[in-house]
Amino acid sequence: MSMKVLVTGGSGLVGQAIQHVVKEERGAKEGEEWIFLSSKDADLMKAEETLALFQKHRPTHVIHLAAMVGGLYRNMKYNLDFWRNNVYINDNVLNAAHEVGAIKVVSCLSTCIFPDKTTYPIDETMLHNGPPHESNFGYSYAKRMIDIHNRAYFQEHGRFYTAVIPTNVFGPHDNFCIDDGHVVPGLIHKTYTAKKEGKPLVVWGSGKPRRQFIYSLDLARLFLWVLCDYKEVEPIILSVGEEDEVSIKEAADAVVQAMGFEGAVEYDTSKSDGQFKKTASNAKLCRYRPDFKFTPFKQAMKETCDWFVANYDTARK
Ligand code: NAP
Ligand code: GFB
Secondary structure, three states, X not given: OOEEEEEEOOOOXXXXXXXXXXXXXXXXXXXEEEEEOOOOOOOOOOHHHHHXXXXXXXXXXEEEOOOOOXXXXXXXXXXXXXXXXXXXHHXXXXXXXXXXXXXXXXXXXXXXXXXOOOOOOEOHHHOOOOOOOHHHHHHHHHHHHHHHHHHXXXXXXXXEEEEEEEXXXXXXXXXXXXXOOOHHHHHHXXXXXXXXXXXXXXXXXXXXXXXXXXXXXXXXXXXXXXXXXXXXXXXXXXXXXXXXXXXXXXXXXXXXXXXXXXXXXXXEOXXXXXXXXXXXXXXXXXHHOOOOOOOOHHHHHHHHHHHHHXXXXXXXX
């Protein structure tokens, strides 16, 4: 079957990982075409630009990654922008996909959008069971509306538009900006600088919160499986197991080890810890893909750190 896949957000952390996996592992399949977009191709916040882009490419499948994205501290500062920008992008992309008759769209939610007051482990059925953590309510509600969109497109037009729910992602081509980015790239960048300047590494918060981390290349491999073989409209969590959840301190220690940093590590508890935990179950994924093997955390961390050091001059920071 011929497949023309349009990947919005194709230039970002997850998009670059999908590019790598498509090129290096999937290989060029007969009748398959992949188009990876960045904001230079169209500002997806603009309906007319989005529709024109989709009419130009007429994709049969869409992986929708484009979003205003950031770590805890960027979310805390810009909840209104995270809400508005992502609602515009999501509505424009899903509408354009429907208008050009795309048979499948896989969008991207996040485990940080689940209810903050909840039982654990979190699973896919709990998405709308209460308010998200206040630090990122704008982003969270915008993301939850994708699920509402998907259910409505199925009910009204029989569209199989679905979504994946990754936990915290890290890997090559991440956003290593210390103020706006996520914890792993932020710590990698800060450790690089601390090592160069002979200063302590300052970890923000207490180090006590807990996170599950998925390597971007593992997420990309699972994205391709969802695109081709997952048939539900209901979203699916893509995460390592609950047993692989680590504390921020353990993540920092892994960065220190991977970067070969021997200086002091300090904790700035004046900075917010954000959500304490968002432990998600990957039982549904394991039912579908009992064979899938995640890259060991320390190996993924080493590969990411090596990538950052080798690409320091051009990395997003
Ligand atoms: P990223 O590295 O910041 O990349 C964002 C992508 O979206 C870039 O390609 C960017 O294009 C594009 N984009 C942003 N605004 C746009 C606009 N107005 N018009 C067109 N394109 C626009 O983000 P990421 O970490 O890869 O995230 C990808 C998806 O995964 C997002 O939906 C995010 O919510 C989700 N997710 C991420 C994490 C995580 O920990 N990173 C966790 C869970 C879910 P430019 O390169 O041109 O700016
Ligand atoms: O990845 P992160 O910024 O976002 O992680 P969340 C924040 C946690 O890491 C907090 C600690 O406990 C911080 O105190 N931390 C320690 C640091 N050092 C640093 C550092 O240098 N930079 C950062 N950023 N954190 C986000 C959501 O939550 O999860 C987003 O706000 C998104 O919407 C993302 O969904 C996946 O994991 O707390």
